[in-house]
Amino acid sequence: MSIPNLASLLKQTDIEDHDEVLKAAQSALKQAKTDQNAQHVRVVALLKLDRFDDAIRAFEAGGDRLKEQAALEYAYALYKSGDPARAATIARAGDARGHRHVEAQASYRKEDFRRAAELYQQLAVQLEDDAEADLRINGGATDAQLEWAGCGELVQRKKPGREDLDAFETAYNAACSSIARGELGQAEVLLRRTRDLCNSLEDMSEKEKQAELLPITVQQVYVLVRQGRAQEADELVKSIDATSITDASTRHISQVNAIAASASLANPFMAQRLLAKDGEVLGSDQPFDFQISILRENRHAIDLQSMKYGGTADSTAEVISKEQGPSLDRYYNSLSVVNAAAHAHTTAGKEALKQILPLLEKRPTDVGLILTIVQLYVLTGNSASAIALLEGFLNRLEQSGSAGEGDVRFAPGIVGTVVSLYNSLGRRGHSQTELAKAAVHWQESPKARPAGVVHMLKAAGRVLLESPDAQHQRLASEVFSELHQLDKDDRYAAAGLLAASTNEPSQPQTQSLQSVDSLIAGLDVDGLENGGIAQPPRSQETLGNIRKRPAEDTKPKKRKKLPKSRVPAAFDPQKKPDPERWLPLRDRSTYRPKGKKGKARQNLYSQGAAPAVDSESSRPGTPATDVVRGKQQGGGGGGGGKKKKGKKW
Template identity: 65%
Template sequence: MSTSVGSLASLLKQTDIEDHSEVLQAAESTLKQFKGDLEAQHVKAIALLKLDRYGDAVKAIEAGGAKLKDRARLDYAYALYKDGKPAQAAEIAREGGERGFEHVEAQASYRTEEFKRAAELYQRLASQLEDDVEADLRVNSGAVDAQLEWSGQGELVQKKKPERADLEAFETAYNAACGCIARGELGQGEVLLKRAKDLCNALEDLSDEDKQAELMPITVQQVYVLARLGRQEEADGLAKEVDATRIPDASTRHIAQVNGVAASASDSNPFLAQRIVSKDLDTLKPDYPFQFQRAVLNRNRYATDLQSLKFGGTADSTKAVLSKHPSPNTDTFCNGMSVVNAAAHAQSQTGKEAIKLILPVLEKRPTDVGLVLTIVQLYVLSGNAGSAIKLLEGFLRRLEQSAKEAELEVRYSPGLVGTMASLYHTQGRRNHEQRELAKAASHWKRRTKERPAGVLQLLRAAGSALLDSPAPEHQELATSIFTELHSLNPSDSIATAGLIASSPASAPSDLTSTLTPIDRLISTIDAPSLESAGLAQPPTTPGVTRKRPAEDSNQKPRKAKKIRPSRIPKDYDPAKTPDPERWLPLRDRSTYRPKGKKGKARANLLSQGAAPAGESEGSRPGTPGGEVVKGKPQQGGGKKKGKGKR
């Protein structure tokens, strides 16, 4: 054949075909004649990508050998990502070094839950922003920020509050809502979800079917928020409007079904709920849920098992999971499994009965953080905070005595330190609370690198608490803490105020200008109304606050209450002063004088410095007793008494 491979490839490139399936047919027809045509192989792979046949695209590129992989490296990485192999895609894209490769690596890192790496890539891409990709970058960056919040890495998020640009598109508004929900700002999240719905409905370039597909995840998230806010009936009604079968994403479809069961206002059949919840999550690939979602879904499955009275099986299965992880640790999944295991041993009991059933389990797993915190919570709920403090103190003492660095990190983890300090605070043990926070702050001050999440919040709480301590070492530690916090974030008003309060003499004078003026802080306070309202007193019952009213000079004196005649004695004379000892018994009054010899003798005994009764005048001396002699009883010395009357 006189036609060369190059001429066929150039002919294929010159064809004006808009249908990707026709391009695929043309490439395949060329490959039937020339199997090694690199250009035709590349065109075939791109056509398969355009047709969303990502698995076939991966096979076509791999069949082309090393040359095609090297030429179509970006296409190969993208095909792997879309085919549910993000780890391989990220590895290939990392070797590219160009802007397109960074896009693919960022998306693949997001899918593999390497959110920190994804955030770094999107920040780098944003620094070289192009107008045509600005919207996509904003959407993807918002999604990464939300996932950082969900995964407990919220300190890496640079933008906490949504900006005006985030409220102009439903995708960015939805991502901003997810970030608020992850931080626990449920009210703000609900507002942003409604905004995202309105923006999506207002789009004119989307068909009704596409709008419904975009609205489904937003509605599923709304059901979750309403259930968390306690608005159960609204959540149940909205969940019934969701048709889970129309959701294309497998993991979102399963989450919608689970949320519908959880939001149900009526008591559903636990066995039916167990059937819906107990689905193998591995079958959801490639749309598998993230790790934090898997942890929640697994806990839901165990919860339905407990409702179905499967205590033994739940205890055994959770024990098998816990045995694969070292203890102690602060992993959320492991500690969640410990709570489920404790609930299985408690067998639906609560309070003191549950504590009796769980304490033997603690003897077998003394370093289980989740189990210890579960028992502490039960002690607190049963009103026994002293036992909770004693149990947690012993647990922390054992970890502190360990020479292992991993156990020391668990000992001074922000969650455990915060729990211990909170227990001390509720009992009014301020010195113990300050010592606990000071020990934790000193530990993390020595560890400036690889700090876990929440350490900065712990340092801030420790610095605020140590400001009230009279100990000089605590004051020095507070100054060191706020100096570090201010250097890390000069715009942090709490760190600035703490630095000024801890070292007013050495703090720079220009720091006060960055704080809110006092006049502005107290501008809305009405001092006269507060003064007239009186002083607040400690509540006698939880949730009830009493106030002592302020004294009013213009207030008329109260009239004395009139005594009812039935309560007035018969010989009562209002002109006479009543006896102040009238409430005492007669013998205890100062006017009491005993009568008779026995009475006088008894009075002498009770009076200080009185002579004994035997030496007083007129008394008869007592008869001296005979000497007691120990010996054998005499034989036959006396007559036996008869059986008559005695």
């Protein structure tokens, strides 16, 4: 009797246990190892049982035919087993909606957040059988990662909506986005909202709630430490049982935050030991790149606190040497700062400059090193040297002619540093020129733009509008026109384009702006003019500490009575004093010189007076250039000085 086909057998039975399905598939494969359907059922059962490594081995045993037939399952198995790059490639080849889901998840894990956000936006257009809440959760997590990766301009919603505050998962993602943007106050409020929503769930057990609350608490500790509230963070750390965190990366981050928040752990050697021990158990469960970079910086900071200057300098220099030419990579530039701190033995000011400046001879294009020296110059009050150093570096990049070095030259952070230094010294024209050059550069290369270029172009357009140069104003108009084309809803770009327009503005150009009538509706112009300058409102608590300016006194002030000791003997209070009594006698209008010489000298002081004629008996005055230290030089013999007296014994 032939063995019935597995598919027909499964149709005739009602098996809900995945272990039973797996046993049935394996029994069928013992009779026919090449049964394609049995192999497919086996890998599906293994995936349901979370046995992802066994599923990969089953795919390898089944060959290419099984991988083609079950491409979706194969991509999912690769994603769950730690190979997201290959999973995304296989899932992209499929056309089904499930392939899009797996590709989005794999792209997220391999940190291709742009592609993940694009896929989730496509899936959200047509929900089909997907739950809208699940797509909102995954999309919110992707937006948070875009913020951390420096691609915040791709995030469509910056503020959480009302629907985001209805579930603790979406509220948690909104809190993470706020942390990435540096909005710590809002993040703290959202994290508290997340805890309340999680605790209010009735379909979760207490054990499941505690598992969900652990990462939320870890984020709260981070926010409190960033806000400088170390004592509150230390108290919150005590409520966390790090050993109960199943995710290895989250457990390690929790340990790092606990060390940062601890007020008692002041021994850097102990902190170094704890971090090294906890980091060994990560294995394949690695954090994201931005987290790994921060963890490395923490280890370097502890090494410097442990006074391991030589080892830190050597290890960081070895990694920095692998990067050829100037780079905007955050990892290498942060290592340059650590390397400089190790050479300076964590000192600052002029002592640090003496140790760090010689490093420029070996690494003249190191962006991190140059910015470190610029910061030290600014801290010592030597902004002129900082500008000179930065201008020399930028000139070398301009003369190279390389496209990559040009992007480094006009990076938003570097341009912002130069402009800030110029503004600190009042060089407004230099700032306008620098921003104009940066705007021209990024207009010529619109495709490959790093994060922050849009904000820099907005700042450049605003500054160039204030320039009296017609070329700068024309460039500002081009910048705002381009920004308006990129985003029709950007009010800043629309307002800049309107300000730069010399002709009558068009309707599409101003449709995103509020009309003047709507802005001034309900305002009493006459009342504002009569009321004068408005003062900010003050609370009743602070009114007692504020000294009010007294009203202007229009009454004539009484003359103060002088004491008798200061009144002259011939003083007449009824007589008006001479207004020129404070001037020297010869400068008063009533002064009349006496004698022939006095009158002649007075004539010399009068405007338009003719010089007096020297008489034969008059002796010419001594020239001013011949007088040195009060003694006459040259002239007849003998000299007129007195002889020195002999020394008395």
